[in-house]
Amino acid sequence: MSKQQVLSEPETPVSQPSYRVIGTPRPKVDAYAKVTGRALYADDILLPRMVYGRLLRSPHPHARILSIDASRALALPGVLAVDYRRRSAAPLRYFAFQPG
Amino acid sequence: MSMENVEKSQFRYTITLLEVLREDLGLIGTKHGCELGECRACTVLIDGQPSLSCLVLPVEVQESEITTIEGVETNGHLHPLRETFAELGAAQCGYCTPGILLSGIALLRHHPQPTRAQMQEALAAVPGIPGSTRQWKLPPSA
Numbered sequence: 001m002s003k004q005q006v007l008s009e010p011e012t013p014v015s016q017p018s019y020r021v022i023g024t025p026r027p028k029v030d031a032y033a034k035v036t037g038r039a040l041y042a043d044d045i046l047l048p049r050m051v052y053g054r055l056l057r058s059p060h061p062h063a064r065i066l067s068i069d070a071s072r073a074l075a076l077p078g079v080l081a082v083d084y085r086r087r088s089a090a091p092l093r094y095f096a097f098q099p100g
Numbered sequence: 101m102s103m104e105n106v107e108k109s110q111f112r113y114t115i116t117l118l119e120v121l122r123e124d125l126g127l128i129g130t131k132h133g134c135e136l137g138e139c140r141a142c143t144v145l146i147d148g149q150p151s152l153s154c155l156v157l158p159v160e161v162q163e164s165e166i167t168t169i170e171g172v173e174t175n176g177h178l179h180p181l182r183e184t185f186a187e188l189g190a191a192q193c194g195y196c197t198p199g200i201l202l203s204g205i206a207l208l209r210h211h212p213q214p215t216r217a218q219m220q221e222a223l224a225a226v227p228g229i230p231g232s233t234r235q236w237k238l239p240p241s242a
Contacts, residue, residue: 031186034194035178037129037169041195044128 051080117161118142118153121168129169129198143199144168150203150222169198172205179205 033039058065070082112124116135121127121144133141135154142154145167172179178186181204191197200223207214207222214222 025189027187028189028191030194031189031191032178034191034197035182035185035201036173037198039194040128041131043132 113158115158116154117144117156117158117166120158121153121166127168127170131195131198133195139196140199140203141196143202145202145206148206148209150199150206167202169202172202181205181208 028034030039068084070084073079073082112120115123118130118132118135121130122132130144130153131141132154133139137152137155140152142152143150144153145151145165146156146161147164148167172182179201182201185191185197185201203222207218211218
């Protein structure tokens with residue numbers, strides 16, 4: 001195929017006035033939910049027994065985690081669990097949870 | 101607000117108006133965005149004036165009338181601005197749409213035939229903040 005052919009306009013389909021959807025403006029399915037404030041976003045959702053998670057990241061840009069002492073975090077009121085995984089070579093992940 | 105009167109004792113006083121509306125009163129149509137007064141997602145009308153609820157403490161508005169996106173439905177009909185937003189698909193992700201609509205509705209109450217400059221100013225978070233003004237720049241003359 002020559003360059004000329006590649007760059008040429010695609011053939012315009014012959015007008016089909018019988019189409020009911022193609023070529024006509026369609027309302028967005030969630031348009032009314034969004035203009036009435038009823039659209040639900042992740043932050044709007046409350047589930048029974050929902051708890052909140054917090055990710056604690058290292059304040060140091062380049063450091064090795066030698067040990068983690070979660071006892072003070074666990075002693076805080078409302079903290080349900082502190083979770084961290086230790087894998088030989090993989091970086092440590094450290095999670096704390098607070099209830100809502 | 102959809103509710104006529106809210107007892108002061110019903111909500112915590114150490115949080116922002118935004119959090120009172122969303123968390124204590126369950127009016128989640130007002131959106132929680134940047135918490136810095138920049139994104140305008142939290143806009144509500146305080147005594148008819150568009151205001152950023154993330155920067156307002158409940159004690160400041162004890163005697164005021166607060167209108168949220170839930171409160172602007174009139175006689176079961178959508179405000180023409182909302183109808184137009186829905187018809188034209190103006191809401192993309194839609195998270196900031198309630199704030200934009202409230203700003204627009206407040207503008208139209210004061211200026212039913214606003215000039216382009218008035219529209220531009222109303223759609224900027226605070227007149228003179230260039231970021232927001234750019235964000236909501238109107239298309240070249242219609």
